[in-house]
Amino acid sequence: MxxxxxxxxxxxxxxxxxxxxxxxxxxxxxxxxxxxxxxEFEIAVKQIQQCEQFLSQGVKRMELLIETLEDDLDF
Incomplete structure (x- = not known):
């Protein structure tokens, strides 16, 4: 999407x-x-979906950064 x-x-x-x-x-x-x-409800739903996608992408980025940090600490 x-x-x-x-x-x-x-x-x-x-x-x-x-x-x-x-x-x-x-x-x-x-x-x-x-x-x-x-x-108005349709507009609000679309914006909520955008916000959820933004937050989901942010969580994935943070998880990747944490995983990278953990890998660096395992040397």
């Missing part, structure tokens, strides 16, 4: 989380038409 982060070099995890929170507040306000709620 291609991430929009690949096409948006200025993508930022913290900014995405803030945007997701704002979308949730708009949805929970009860003031939006149902179709708009569906659209």
């Amino acid at each position: 291609s991430s929009s982060r690949e096409t948006e070099p200025n993508w930022n995890y913290e900014a995405s989380v803030a945007e997701i929170e704002a979308l949730i507040e708009k949805i929970e306000s009860g003031e939006l038409p149902l179709e708009t709620i569906f659209s």
Whole structure:
């Protein structure tokens, strides 16, 4: 799956989380038409998926670094 982060070099995890929170507040306000709620929810889900992918990649990088460090200590 291609991430929009690949096409948006200025993508930022913290900014995405803030945007997701704002979308949730708009949805929970009860003031939006149902179709708009569906659209906003879809956007939030896509952003959550991007954030999860970012965190997953970060965990993999950390695990690799730890493994490399452990290999270096086993000399």
